[in-house]
Amino acid sequence: MHSDILVDIKKDYVLSKLRDNERIDGRAFDEFRKIEIYPNIIQKAEGSALVKIGDTQVVVGIKMQPGEPFPDTPDKGIIITNAELVPLASPTFEPGPPDENAIELARVVDRGIRHSEAVDLSELCIEEGKKVWILFIDIHALDDDGNLMDASALAAIVALMNTVVPAERFELGNDFKLPIKDIPISVTSLVVEDKFLVDPSRDELSVGDNTITITTDKNDNIVAIQKSGSYLLSEELFEEIVETSIKKAKEIRKLVTS
Amino acid sequence: MLQKPKLIIDGKRLDGREFDELRPIKIEAGVLKRADGSCYLEMGRNKVVAAVYGPRELHPRHLQDPSKAVIRYRYNMAPFSVEERKRPGPDRRSIEISKVSKEAIEAIVIKELFPRSTIDIFVEVLQADAGSRTACLNAASVALVDAGVPMRGIISSVAVAKVDGVLVLDPIKEEDYYGEADIPFAFLIRNGKIESIALLQMDGRITKEELKEAIKLAKKGAMEIYKLQREAIMKKYEIEKEDIENAQ
Amino acid sequence: MRKIVLPGDLVSTNPKLAGSGTYIENGRVYSKILGLLDQTETQVRIIPLKGRYIPSVGDTVIGIVREVTANGWIVDIHCPYTAFLPVQEYPNMKPDKKPNEILEIGDAIIAKVLNIDPKMKVTLTMKDKLCRPIRFGRIVAINPARVPRVIGKKGSMIKLLKGELDVQIIVGQNGLIWLNGDRRKITIAEEAIYKIEQEAHTEGLTDRITEFIKRRKENVTKA
Numbered sequence: 001m002h003s004d005i006l007v008d009i010k011k012d013y014v015l016s017k018l019r020d021n022e023r024i025d026g027r028a029f030d031e032f033r034k035i036e037i038y039p040n041i042i043q044k045a046e047g048s049a050l051v052k053i054g055d056t057q058v059v060v061g062i063k064m065q066p067g068e069p070f071p072d073t074p075d076k077g078i079i080i081t082n083a084e085l086v087p088l089a090s091p092t093f094e095p096g097p098p099d100e101n102a103i104e105l106a107r108v109v110d111r112g113i114r115h116s117e118a119v120d121l122s123e124l125c126i127e128e129g130k131k132v133w134i135l136f137i138d139i140h141a142l143d144d145d146g147n148l149m150d151a152s153a154l155a156a157i158v159a160l161m162n163t164v165v166p167a168e169r170f171e172l173g174n175d176f177k178l179p180i181k182d183i184p185i186s187v188t189s190l191v192v193e194d195k196f197l198v199d200p201s202r203d204e205l206s207v208g209d210n211t212i213t214i215t216t217d218k219n220d221n222i223v224a225i226q227k228s229g230s231y232l233l234s235e236e237l238f239e240e241i242v243e244t245s246i247k248k249a250k251e252i253r254k255l256v257t258s
Numbered sequence: 259m260l261q262k263p264k265l266i267i268d269g270k271r272l273d274g275r276e277f278d279e280l281r282p283i284k285i286e287a288g289v290l291k292r293a294d295g296s297c298y299l300e301m302g303r304n305k306v307v308a309a310v311y312g313p314r315e316l317h318p319r320h321l322q323d324p325s326k327a328v329i330r331y332r333y334n335m336a337p338f339s340v341e342e343r344k345r346p347g348p349d350r351r352s353i354e355i356s357k358v359s360k361e362a363i364e365a366i367v368i369k370e371l372f373p374r375s376t377i378d379i380f381v382e383v384l385q386a387d388a389g390s391r392t393a394c395l396n397a398a399s400v401a402l403v404d405a406g407v408p409m410r411g412i413i414s415s416v417a418v419a420k421v422d423g424v425l426v427l428d429p430i431k432e433e434d435y436y437g438e439a440d441i442p443f444a445f446l447i448r449n450g451k452i453e454s455i456a457l458l459q460m461d462g463r464i465t466k467e468e469l470k471e472a473i474k475l476a477k478k479g480a481m482e483i484y485k486l487q488r489e490a491i492m493k494k495y496e497i498e499k500e501d502i503e504n505a506q
Numbered sequence: 507m508r509k510i511v512l513p514g515d516l517v518s519t520n521p522k523l524a525g526s527g528t529y530i531e532n533g534r535v536y537s538k539i540l541g542l543l544d545q546t547e548t549q550v551r552i553i554p555l556k557g558r559y560i561p562s563v564g565d566t567v568i569g570i571v572r573e574v575t576a577n578g579w580i581v582d583i584h585c586p587y588t589a590f591l592p593v594q595e596y597p598n599m600k601p602d603k604k605p606n607e608i609l610e611i612g613d614a615i616i617a618k619v620l621n622i623d624p625k626m627k628v629t630l631t632m633k634d635k636l637c638r639p640i641r642f643g644r645i646v647a648i649n650p651a652r653v654p655r656v657i658g659k660k661g662s663m664i665k666l667l668k669g670e671l672d673v674q675i676i677v678g679q680n681g682l683i684w685l686n687g688d689r690r691k692i693t694i695a696e697e698a699i700y701k702i703e704q705e706a707h708t709e710g711l712t713d714r715i716t717e718f719i720k721r722r723k724e725n726v727t728k729a
Contacts, residue, residue, distance in 0.1 A: 005570055005584045009614065009645040009682065042305065042385045045338040055291040059384055061338020084346050086334060088309040088380035090292050095332055095380075097347060138337040138346070140382065142307060143290045169341075202292075294558065313558050313586040324625060327586075368529065368538055372560070373626055375586035403512055406557025406651065408538040410529070411514025448514035448536060488512060491540065495510055495555060 004091050010203040018192060024203060030244050032199040035255060037154070039162045047163025047178065051155040054201060055145035057089075060137060060155035062163045066126055066170055067134040077124020077132045081110035083139035083152065090144040106139060108186070108226045109153045112215035113137070115223040116184035119160060123179055126172055133165060135178075146202035149213050153186035158256060183256055184223055185249035186215040189241055191231060196241050198248060212238070214245035218253060222246075262436045265421040272432055280416070280428045280479050285396070285490035287404045295405025297490070299397035302430060303387035308397035310405040312377035321376075326369035328376045331360035333394055335383040355391045362395065362415075362444045362456035368408040377407060388434035389417045395444050395457065400487050404494070411448035412487060413456055416479035417441060418472040420464055425471050427479045439464045443476040447484045452477050508542040508707060511552060517543060518550045527552025542707050555707065559585040559650035559680040561628050565619045566636055568645060568682035574606045581615065583680050584647075587626045591617060595631035614640040616676055616684060636676055643674070643686030646696050648703040650681035655706035656699055663702065663712065670719045671695050694722045 010024065017024050027033070033054030042048035047062035069076060083106035087093045098106070113119065124133035137159070139152045163178040190200035191210045200211065210229030217223050222242070227233060265272060275281070281302030290296035293309035300306075316322050333355045337343050348356075360379075367377065379401065381394040392415040399413040419429035421437040434440050439462025446453045464472070511517065517528060518535040528550060529538045537543070541552035561567065561583065569583035578592040593605055609615065616638055620631040632638070648656065657664050657677055668675055673687030673695050683699060685692045698715055705711055 003572070003582070005582050005682075006647050008570055008612070009647060011612075013644055042338055044303070044341060044385050044387075048338065057290070059336070061336060061384075063338050063343035065343065082337070082346060084336070086380065086382055087311075087332065087378070088290070088293065088307065088382055091311055091314070136337065136343050138343075140336045140338075140384070142382070143292055145291050295556065315586055315588065372586055403540045404556065406539055406554055408529075408557075409513040410531075410536070410538070412512060446514075449516040491512060492510060495540070 007206045011206040014204050014207050030198045039158050046166055047159040049155045049158035051151045053151045056151050057142040058151040058155045059140045060159040062159050063136045064133050066131050069132040074129040075125045076121040078134045081106045081137040085141045089141040109156050111224040112153055112184040112186055116182040116217035118180055118182040120181055146200050146205050147188050149188045150186050157183055182217045183253050184215050184217050185252045186213050187245035187248045188213040216246050216249045220246050265433055266424055277426045283486050285486050287400050287490045287494040295401040297397040297400035301393040304390050304393040305385040306383050306393045306397050308381040308401040310379050310401045313372040313375035316376035322374040325373050327372035329360055329364045331356050331379045333381050339383045339386045358457055359395050365456050366410045366446050388429050388431040392417050392442050403491055411446045413444050414447050414480040414484040415444035416476055418476050427475050438462050441472050445480045511537040511543045513538055523550045525549040525551030554651040557651050561619045563619050565679035567680045568616050568678035571609050571611055571613045579609050587628050589628040589630050591630040597633050644692055646683045648681050652703045652706045656702050667695055690726050
C-alpha cells in the first residue's frame with residue numbers, strides 16, 4: 001500500500017557510496033549498528049526482552065501454559081512462534097493477520113531456536129502423553145528501521161534466557177528457570193551486486209529487499225538459512241557470507257552472555 | 259470465581275494508595291523513528307506505546323471524506339501483555355475500546371484542515387493492568403501533539419472504580435475485577451482547565467450521587483495526568499534548546 | 507527565547523490578532539498545534555515545530571514519480587495528497603514522445619505547485635527555471651516545519667551554505683532538499699542542514715552554522 005519516499009530517495013545515495021566501498025552511515029560492510037538489550041521488561045510475561053539494533057526496536061514476550069502434546073511426540077513440550085508486524089512499527093505495515101513477511105520472520109526465528117536445541121523440549125513434559133508445557137514466543141515489532149529479523153531472533157533468545165516456567169500458577173510444583181542449552185544468533189545481510197552489507201538499515205534496503213539470514217549455534221553450526229528476495233546469489237558470495245555470519249554471531253553471543 | 263477479597267483494609271487500598279491517588283506514571287514523547295509522532299507511557303503496571311501516522315493518504319478512495327480527515331484508532335494488546343496469553347488480533351473488547359477512543363479523539367482534532375486524508379493512531383499494550391485503555395488514550399494524546407496534529411486541546415484519561423462501597427481513582431486489576439463499578443473517563447483539557455468529557459463508559463452499578471463524586475475524582479486525576487503529559491512534551495522539545503545552551 | 511506552546515494553550519484574548527496556528531472560540535485565541543509562540547503587536551501566531559507538509563500554490567517541491575499515465579505522471583510529494591504533473595506542464599515536450607520516455611517510475615523531480623483544487627487535488631508544473639528531473643546530486647529529507655529556518659530570513663541561511671561550500675541547493679517546501687556539487691562539500695552541507703533542523707528554534711544559529719562549516723572544511727582539507 002504505502003511506499004515511503006523518505007526511504008526511496010536514499011537509493012541512489014546508497015548505491016553511489018557502495019561504488020566507493022562505503023556505507024551511508026560510515027559502517028564497515030560487516031559491522032552491526034549499536035545493539036541494546038533490555039531483558040525482562042514485561043514482568044507479567046514468563047520471559048521478555050526489548051532489543052534495539054540502531055533504531056530498529058522489537059519486543060519479545062514468552063508465555064507458557066500446560067496443554068496436550070502432539071500425538072507423535074508425547075513426551076515433548078511445544079514451541080509456537082508468532083510475529084506481529086503491527087502498523088505502529090512502519091508506515092508500510094497494515095493491520096490484519098500476519099502476512100508472508102511476518103510469517104517468514106516467525107518461522108526463521110523458530111527454526112534457529114528449534115534446531116540449536118536452545119530449549120530442551122523433553123524438559124517441558126509434565127505427564128507423558130497427557131500434559132506438556134506449551135511455550136509461546138510472541139514477537140512484537142515496535143519500530144522498523146531495517147533488519148527486524150536479527151532484532152527479533154536476538155530478543156527471542158534473550159527472552160527465553162530469562163524465562164521462568166510458571167508451574168505454581170497451574171499447581172504443577174515450583175516455578176523453575178527454563179533451562180537454556182544454546183544461544184542461536186542470526187545474522188542478516190543485504191546482497192547488492194557482488195557485495196553484501198551486514199545488518200542493513202531501512203535506507204539501505206531501499207535498493208532492494210534482497211537479504212540472506214544465517215543463524216548459528218554456539219559451536220558455529222548453522223541452524224537456519226533463509227534467502228529472502230528475488231535475486232540470484234553466487235556460490236562464492238554465499239560462502240563469504242557464511243564465514244562472516246559465523247564471525248559476527250560469535251561477537252553478538254558475547255554481548256548476550258555478558 | 260474465588261471468594262471476593264477485601265479491597266479496602268484499614269482505610270487503605272491493596273497497594274497502599276489513597277482513594278484519590280494515581281499509580282506512578284512515566285511518559286516519554288518521540289520514542290519511535292518511523293512514526294510521525296509517538297509516546298511510551300507507563301501507568302502503574304500498564305506499559306503502552308502509541309504511534310501516529312498522518313495526515314496521510316487514505317486508501318481505498320471510497321473511505322475518504324471529501325470535507326475532512328478520517329481518524330482511525332487501533333487499540334491492540336500484545337499476546338504477552340496479560341497473564342493468560344491473548345491470541346493475536348482484534349477481539350470484541352479491543353474493537354469497542356478502539357471505537358470509543360477514536361470518537362474521543364475525533365471530537366478534538368481539527369479535521370477540516372485535511373480533507374480526504376487519514377490520521378492513523380496505533381496503540382500497543384505491552385503489559386496490561388486495569389486501565390490500559392486510559393493509559394493508551396493518554397499516550398495517543400501525547401503522540402498526536404508530537405506529530406504536529408492540530409487539536410482543540412489535550413485529552414487526559416483516567417478511570418474511577420467503586421470498591422467495597424468506596425470510590426477510588428485509577429483502579430488496579432483486583433479493584434477493577436472485584437469492584438462494583440468501573441468508570442473510564444477522558445476529558446478535553448485546554449489551557450490548564452478541564453473543558454468537557456470526551457470519553458465516558460461505565461461497567462457496573464452506582465447511584466446518581468456516586469456518579470457526581472466519580473466525576474470530581476476523575477477530574478482531579480486527569481489534571482495531574484495533563485501536567486505530566488505537558489512535561490513529557492516540553493522535555494523532548496526543550497532538551498534541544500538546553501543542549502545548545504550547554505554546548506556554548 | 508520563544509515559548510513552546512501546546513494545543514489548547516490560550517495565546518490571546520483579542521480575536522483580531524489571531525494568526526496562523528491558532529483558532530478562536532468564544533472570543534479567545536488558542537494554539538491548535540505544538541509550536542513556538544510568536545507575538546507581535548499586530549499578530550499572534552504559532553510557528554509549528556512538527557507536522558506534515560500541506561501544499562500551497564507556488565511551492566517548490568521535490569517528488570518521486572509513482573505512476574506514468576497517458577496524460578502525465580502521478581508524483582509522491584510526501585504529503586497526504588498525491589500530485590499530478592500533466593504532460594503539458596513538462597517544458598519542451600515533443601508531441602511524438604510518450605510520457606514514459608521522459609520520466610519513469612522512481613525518477614525524482616523538482617517541480618512547482620501550479621494549482622490545488624477544492625478537493626485538494628494538487629497539480630504540478632515543471633515550467634520554471636528551478637524545475638528539472640534529478641539525475642545526479644543528493645536528496646536530503648528534513649522535517650518540513652523546519653524548512654523556513656533552512657532558508658533563513660530573506661534566504662540568508664541558504665546563501666550562507668551556498669557561499670561557504672560552493673554547492674547548488676534547491677529547497678523543497680515539502681522538506682526535501684536537493685544538493686549538487688563536490689561530494690565532500692555536499693556531505694558537509696547535509697550535516698549543516700541536519701544541524702539547522704535540530705536547532706531551528708534557537709538563537710545565534712547562523713553564527714554556529716558558519717563556525718560549524720568552517721571547522722568541517724578544515725578537517726576536509728587536512729584529510
